[in-house]
Amino acid sequence: MDKHSPISITLAQRDEAVTITRWVYDTLHNAVLLGQIPPGRALTIRELASLLIVSPMPVREALRQLSAEGALEIQGNRRVMVPKMTAMKFNELVEARIAIESHAAVRALPYINATIYQQLQAIDEQIDEAEANSDPENVTRLNQAFHRTIYTAHPHQVTQPLIESLWLQLGPFMRLSAESLDEYYQIDRHHEALTAIEKQDPLALQMAIAADIRDGCAFAKIPSKLQKLLN
Amino acid sequence: MDKHSPISITLAQRDEAVTITRWVYDTLHNAVLLGQIPPGRALTIRELASLLIVSPMPVREALRQLSAEGALEIQGNRRVMVPKMTAMKFNELVEARIAIESHAAVRALPYINATIYQQLQAIDEQIDEAEANSDPENVTRLNQAFHRTIYTAHPHQVTQPLIESLWLQLGPFMRLSAESLDEYYQIDRHHEALTAIEKQDPLALQMAIAADIRDGCAFAKIPSKLQKLLN
DNA sequence: TGAGTAAAAATGTGATCACAATTTTGTGAT
DNA sequence: ATCACAAAATTGTGATCACATTTTTACTCA
Structure with missing residues (x-):
């Protein structure tokens, strides 16, 4: 499934009455802050979706929001990753x-x-x-x-x-x-x-x-x- | 179709080889900067989609990105609008x-x-x-x-x-x-x-x-x- | 006439599917 | 072994549909 290193993400507490997109966002937000996702590692929608056991749709939305916030970076290839540091x-x-x-x-x-x-x-x-x-x-x-x-x-x-x-x-x-x-x-x-x-x-x-x-x-x-x- | 005032948005130049989502984003980005969308005016996905003659999907993505950038605000009702100023x-x-x-x-x-x-x-x-x-x-x-x-x-x-x-x-x-x-x-x-x-x-x-x-x-x-x- | 309420319409969220583009894999020649 | 290249698999984008929730409309009663 993964050409690169496997990633292990701490799942955020799932609060009912909150959208799935929000939960996925919180989970990935936390994972980025804790450095659980190696910079440069390609993140695919489907992989994250199956990892978090949700459909691809909420992952798409969360990825776009995190990218807009600078937590993730969308490359020209349309690949998403944690930006590398210099x-x-x-x-x-x-x-x-x-x-x-x-x-x-x-x-x-x-x-x-x-x-x-x-x-x-x-x-x-x-x-x-x-x-x-x-x-x-x-x-x-x-x-x-x-x-x-x-x-x-x-x-x-x-x-x-x-x-x-x-x-x-x-x-x-x-x-x-x-x-x-x-x-x-x-x-x-x-x-x-x-x-x-x-x-x-x-x-x-x-x-x-x-x-x-x-x-x-x-x-x-x-x-x-x-x-x-x-x- | 609209309970509120109708909005007139200047369409961004449509560059082929660019995603529809990106074009919608550029268009709405510009509309916000030019003050073409009255603050407080509720923006619905379907209205914008029909206004820009695209499917709801790219609008959804663009709205989420613009919200993350502070151009738009998502209320508790999940309604999206240009934030009001004080x-x-x-x-x-x-x-x-x-x-x-x-x-x-x-x-x-x-x-x-x-x-x-x-x-x-x-x-x-x-x-x-x-x-x-x-x-x-x-x-x-x-x-x-x-x-x-x-x-x-x-x-x-x-x-x-x-x-x-x-x-x-x-x-x-x-x-x-x-x-x-x-x-x-x-x-x-x-x-x-x-x-x-x-x-x-x-x-x-x-x-x-x-x-x-x-x-x-x-x-x-x-x-x-x-x-x-x-x- | 105005306020409360129930029916109807519209809306955001999320799932699933299709497709073109990209990436990966497999194969063969040098 | 190494590279080139075609076949296969994977991916992001976008469209469409279903559904629960919210908003609007319509109607009744004071």
Whole structure:
């Protein structure tokens, strides 16, 4: 059935009252974020359909949506795959994250009230816990939740979809970051961010967010890690 | 057939050797950018299919892609429409444009060689021409081409899809800007940008891009125009 | 005349089929 | 063994159909 390596995808929880297309989308979205689909591996509609035990139709729709979001790439051959990474592209993605997310954080700052602040503290504690348990998958997931909670505090926010797109494009390669977690000492940037929020200090928040993103992607500066990134 | 106002869509040029889905996408993409589809107007697959004289299938695919790009919005009812605008959202979109596009411009600056510089000059001249002819549609189109040429000079650029998404979201409402062109004196920000490029001055380019975007959206500060924006 | 409700029409989702184009496989010659 | 090339299998695209849900229309009652 498969000329290339077999892929093993974690099935998303199937919520009734939700369309099949949505479920397929969630499942593939997650698979891309977790790096379960090797970059460059050709994805066919029928293969995914039989893998997820659904008809080809919902897969078609999900693939098109994920492609529009930058999670997948449609080649000239009309073949769909997870885009391959290059060192230059990785760097641009990180710089784009810094530019957009620090902007989003500053914009959202005035809307971060006590309730949201407590949510952030709770997430931060969970991150410490996950780090103590060496649970890189949850560290990544909670880290995204931390950032998302900040940005979406703004009621008229428009950048979150763009940010999610960048996360999707970096996602497949962030597992390398998660694996390096304990190898290098990490300053607690989240704590810096929380302090900046407390003081309602835009510049400090901006710096904390930028530093947090840079720290999280610092592994790409390590030659051995960088090499794995590009394969 | 239509409970709401009838919509008149400019059909994109039909290039053979291109999928029907792609043609439908281009057509609707253009229609959204030109504000030919009233915000809030419910779009049904079958109506568009008969309007474009294609089967429902390519329309389905195009609608999903456009929704993923933020050009359209899928409501809870599963109804698709051009998102309605609010003053706050408009402001956020403009600020997001400034943040991302000035970042993209600075990143691309080192890659803008003589050839690209001449392309920019040529586009700028065309803009002057279109302005002299009071051709707001072409002014808008060429203005986008000017910006796109700068950003895509970077060979490993990753922000263009995000920027295009913002343009799509603002598009339906930019015709108000084009209509106000001759009403208010406009400083030639493109000339400032070209000078900054010539000097390879990142900060000056950033300022020029930011000012150009702000100028182009200044109409929203005029109460009467703002009112039309929200209807 | 206006509001509530039941019947009727329209809609999105999903399945299945046909077909042209692409990819893969199989075969033979060098 | 290696390459060229034709046959076979696979793939994406697009069309059509069925069905549950939603929306609209029509009608009744206050």
